[in-house]
Amino acid sequence: MPEVQELVKSLADKYGRKRENLLHILQGIVEQERYLSDVALTEVARELDMSAAQVYGTATFYTFLDTEPRGKYVIRICRTISCDMKGKNQIIQAIEDTLKIKLGETTQNKKFTLLETNCMGWCHEGPAMLINDQVYTNLSVDKAMDIVTDYVKNK
Amino acid sequence: MTKNKLKRIDLIFHEDCECRQVLEKTFSRSNDEIINDILESGLKGRGGAGFPTGLKWKFTAEQPADERFVICNADEGEPGTFKDREILFKVPSKVFSGMAVCAKVIGAKKGYIYLRGEYRFLLPELQKALGAFHRDIKDLIDFEIIIQMGSGAYICGEESALFESMEGKRGEPRNKPPYPTISGFKDKPTVINNVETLVYAFMICKHGPLSFKELGTSDSRGSKVFSVSGDTPIAGIYELELGMSLEHFVEEFGDGDTKAVQVGGAAGFCVPRKKLKETIIGFEGVPTGGSMKVFNSSRSMYNVLHNYLEFFEEESCGQCTPCRVGCQQLLKGIEAVKKGEKKAIYLDQLLKLSETMKLASKCGLGQSVANSFSSIVDNFREEMIY
Ligand SMILES: Cc1cc2nc3c(=O)[nH]c(=O)nc-3n(C[C@H](O)[C@H](O)[C@H](O)COP(=O)(O)O)c2cc1C
Numbered sequence: 446m447p448e449v450q451e452l453v454k455s456l457a458d459k460y461g462r463k464r465e466n467l468l469h470i471l472q473g474i475v476e477q478e479r480y481l482s483d484v485a486l487t488e489v490a491r492e493l494d495m496s497a498a499q500v501y502g503t504a505t506f507y508t509f510l511d512t513e514p515r516g517k518y519v520i521r522i523c524r525t526i527s528c529d530m531k532g533k534n535q536i537i538q539a540i541e542d543t544l545k546i547k548l549g550e551t552t553q554n555k556k557f558t559l560l561e562t563n564c565m566g567w568c569h570e571g572p573a574m575l576i577n578d579q580v581y582t583n584l585s586v587d588k589a590m591d592i593v594t595d596y597v598k599n600k
Numbered sequence: 601m602t603k604n605k606l607k608r609i610d611l612i613f614h615e616d617c618e619c620r621q622v623l624e625k626t627f628s629r630s631n632d633e634i635i636n637d638i639l640e641s642g643l644k645g646r647g648g649a650g651f652p653t654g655l656k657w658k659f660t661a662e663q664p665a666d667e668r669f670v671i672c673n674a675d676e677g678e679p680g681t682f683k684d685r686e687i688l689f690k691v692p693s694k695v696f697s698g699m700a701v702c703a704k705v706i707g708a709k710k711g712y713i714y715l716r717g718e719y720r721f722l723l724p725e726l727q728k729a730l731g732a733f734h735r736d737i738k739d740l741i742d743f744e745i746i747i748q749m750g751s752g753a754y755i756c757g758e759e760s761a762l763f764e765s766m767e768g769k770r771g772e773p774r775n776k777p778p779y780p781t782i783s784g785f786k787d788k789p790t791v792i793n794n795v796e797t798l799v800y801a802f803m804i805c806k807h808g809p810l811s812f813k814e815l816g817t818s819d820s821r822g823s824k825v826f827s828v829s830g831d832t833p834i835a836g837i838y839e840l841e842l843g844m845s846l847e848h849f850v851e852e853f854g855d856g857d858t859k860a861v862q863v864g865g866a867a868g869f870c871v872p873r874k875k876l877k878e879t880i881i882g883f884e885g886v887p888t889g890g891s892m893k894v895f896n897s898s899r900s901m902y903n904v905l906h907n908y909l910e911f912f913e914e915e916s917c918g919q920c921t922p923c924r925v926g927c928q929q930l931l932k933g934i935e936a937v938k939k940g941e942k943k944a945i946y947l948d949q950l951l952k953l954s955e956t957m958k959l960a961s962k963c964g965l966g967q968s969v970a971n972s973f974s975s976i977v978d979n980f981r982e983e984m985i986y
Pocket residue numbers: 644645646647648649650651673674675676677678754755756757758759760792793794795797798963964965
């Protein structure tokens with residue numbers, strides 16, 4: 446996959462090839478590809494002259510550095526107590542129904558992945574969710590379905 | 601009877617900052633004078649642990665080294681805390697200015713803001729504000745701030761885990777001592793402060809230590825930004841004086857049916873209604889990084905505890921056994937009691953386990969699980985069983 450190779454090389458050129466640059470590079474890959482494939486991880490190890498185990502071990506520590514295939518849009522719904530009290534379960538249910546997937550799954554067209562996440566700092570406006578970096582708060586079932594449907598149709 | 605409303609303070613978010621002017625004035629004074637002001641103000645860290653900020657700066661400045669760093673902890677992962685986000689969104693140049701003052705005092709040329717991945721949406725505006733700030737202070741000080749993103753790990757808010765993460769490694773806490781003032785980022789003396797602490801330090805430079813010291817109590821000087829959520833009609837961000845009783849807090853923020861308040865997030869303490877009156881919010885009572893969650897009588901405290909334990913179980917870095925296994929066992933344990941698979945007295949064994957975790961865990965995460973565990977189980981034991 447020469448594409449990933451090029452991406453890793455350009456990120457290493459940009460951030461540097463030292464250990465302290467590793468997270469920047471991994472974050473850069475996730476930003477483009479949404480997850481870290483084995484090919485990408487091996488490539489990073491080669492480029493930074495580290496063992497693949499070290500790279501993998503670091504990546505798997507971080508929730509946002511996914512090593513499993515993810516959709517183009519990763520939806521993360523807050524599961525912590527305030528959002529739970531405000532009905533995050535209904536929101537999850539609504540999105541599951543809209544996208545025809547279960548929590549943790551990716552749609553067949555690889556466009557969406559649905560996940561839960563821990564408190565994301567919007568407890569006063571829960572339930573809250575992230576779609577990639579974008580924040581959505583004060584969700585109702587209708588609002589959540591509208592947002593997701595808009596992504597389905599227009600993005 | 602009219603209710604006495606808690607006094608609102610307006611230091612942090614107050615707009616007219618004139619950062620450059622304040623920095624010029626501050627930089628014209630000696631490092632000792634600045635440190636003495638911060639010490640005199642009584643400012644303690646707003647990230648949770650409450651270490652005196654002036655001392656932290658002083659120790660770092662005094663530590664012989666060829667390089668020192670100042671780091672702004674913007675990882676804000678404690679459930680129920682969202683004030684650092686608002687500070688960075690509304691008054692970023694005050695945060696940068698606080699870092700610049702610290703940099704001058706300790707002799708740092710580089711500063712970092714470690715921003716949690718969930719706040720990446722803030723990045724474009726922050727970078728813009730940072731560019732303007734760098735241009736504005738270029739002739740005043742040789743100091744550069746770099747923003748580094750986190751990637752979704754609560755433990756990286758713990759200072760030594762944060763250094764590890766910034767060095768490109770797994771965010772696993774280090775042994776202490778040595779403390780960051782001696783050996784922090786890249787093993788150099790490092791000041792790491794919460795976002796809010798840095799802004800207060802800067803406001804003390806602007807208004808003088810007395811204006812800050814006047815607020816609060818002798819153990820908890822000044823004001824604090826609170827993140828209020830849960831069963832309250834007025835959830836949001838409030839800057840209030842420290843040292844108020846929880847009863848006063850609930851009178852103003854509760855919905856009239858408050859059963860308990862969780863102070864300090866999942867790592868904090870649960871205070872039931874009957875103890876609201878005697879409980880002070882501050883370092884002499886229950887300390888808080890700002891998270892205030894209100895629960896009314898419709899809530900199951902079992903669900904609350906279960907939610908917190910799931911959080912800890914997932915966020916434990918797994919490095920040390922008491923915390924890794926302890927979190928799992930506490931979670932399994934309360935589930936077993938609830939299902940009737942274990943007798944109610946099993947809760948006492950779990951309480952002992954949480955005490956052991958407090959003593960034997962390597963970092964603040966494992967050490968603080970007992971706070972919410974024992975305060976919820978002790979005060980709402982019947983809800984854990986039936
Ligand atoms: C598990 C854990 C998570 C923490 N998360 C944060 C955080 O998100 N933000 C923060 O400022 N401090 C956090 N802290 C506290 C820091 O280790 C450190 O004490 C603090 O940043 C010091 O700043 P201060 O003196 O200004 O409070 C955390 C501590 C622990 C044990």
